[in-house]
Amino acid sequence: MHSDERFRSTTNWLLLGLAGQELWHLWPRLRREHLPAKTYLERSGSLSSKVYFIESGVVSSLETGDVRDPIEVGVIGREGLIGTSAIADLIPQRDSLVQIEGQALVLDCVQLQKCLSASPGLRSFLSRYVQAQMVQISLAASAGVRANVQQRLARKLLMYHDRVGADDLPLTHENISLMLGVRRASVTNAVHNLEAECLIKAQRGLITIRDRAGLERYCGRFYGVAETRYAEIMSDTPRTACVE
């Protein structure tokens, strides 16, 4: 089973976190797929047939509201999956757009449903992930109202940094401005400010993280909570562990 072991390696945290039994059901049905930048993995309101366990790259979850002016309410990478709506047997409620290319292990929705029925453990695990996503969206709402543009930029960069696992983030100001829901010029300005504090370095279409700790300090209370809660929620000590 040596080659099998190699085959079964992944960088997706959810799959890594699954206990043997659940993974066994799932694994044979997964297919690896490349995720090119600027492609949609799902669109709000359109039936999607696949679920993506992200292994690398970054996908943003966009609230389109009434279609125009979408904003980024979530960021998903190797710690998560695209297609949570399929868990509840629903069509997607948000757009999922690949921001930074990568790859994913892909599962057919029908197969997912089968696995969920067969494995209560998987269902409860993914339910917890859904809650983790709610936390992220919720904190995005909070930051959107209370944080200024610089802080929101810093927050976004940190979230991307977490998921890319490298200091170079291929992002344009234009791109960022659309996600944050601000002017492109405001982003340029904010980037300059962060650069002036030596927290990042900006080149054409590329932002490099220079001082992560500094960025976190800059961001203050708007970064960290979601990450801590993700760890808590996805750790194998749910509710019952909190009871005395």
Add this chain to the structure above:
Amino acid sequence: MHSDERFRSTTNWLLLGLAGQELWHLWPRLRREHLPAKTYLERSGSLSSKVYFIESGVVSSLETGDVRDPIEVGVIGREGLIGTSAIADLIPQRDSLVQIEGQALVLDCVQLQKCLSASPGLRSFLSRYVQAQMVQISLAASAGVRANVQQRLARKLLMYHDRVGADDLPLTHENISLMLGVRRASVTNAVHNLEAECLIKAQRGLITIRDRAGLERYCGRFYGVAETRYAEIMSDTPRTACVE
């Protein structure tokens, strides 16, 4: 079974939407409880032991982030329940504060878990409700970034109006300002503007809806989407119905 029928009446939409079988499991374990204003039904990070199927009144879901300056990311009334985190066997991730008093049918979390295990239909039904909540939070994030104070006020009033089912909303400017994350003076101003357009009438601690359609128009794209999607999600035609 005449008296039994009477006993089993409720105004909670979720319970009303449950098919007979699922409701039978649930009903004997429900106890009616009064929800006084300004009380917390659950707090982020603290173990909660109950789930509330709201029958009347309004509860707001607050993202506390790092504790100070909470903001309202969701509004729950007779169409929903408090305690979605318990479905995934997790502790609450947000605060739930009773804004307008009412009553609820209350279920113990342990009982809920039993019912969920016994009834897959219930589980899938409540999973869908969780998705509906995500939609609401997501749209709150969108509105928080893109809408101005007046629009956000209008949105909030409409959401409360939906849930109260009457035109009188007992809300103070102070109260609203905390939820929207703006100055109290900004709310006073926004209230005046809506009043000037004869959309509402404001008295001390009370806002009366005068022209709901007008409010919706004023609010534009920031109201309606969540409500439509709630209906879609909770209707008994999930995914499969969308496949040709």
Add this chain to the structure above:
DNA sequence: GAATCTGTGTACGCTTTCGTACGTTGAAGA
């Protein structure tokens, strides 16, 4: 090498909202 396009720098007046502060009024308690 020229043309073109995408990404970035920058500026200016304008609007919204903020921070702060103080005055007024309605309602409830003494």
Add this chain to the structure above:
DNA sequence: TCTTCAACGTACGAAAGCGTACACAGATTC
């Protein structure tokens, strides 16, 4: 009736961000 207090009205300078516009530079295409 008087007091007290929560709720509301209002004001003013400051700051953040917007809309718009135009110029420039690196990269790509022809």
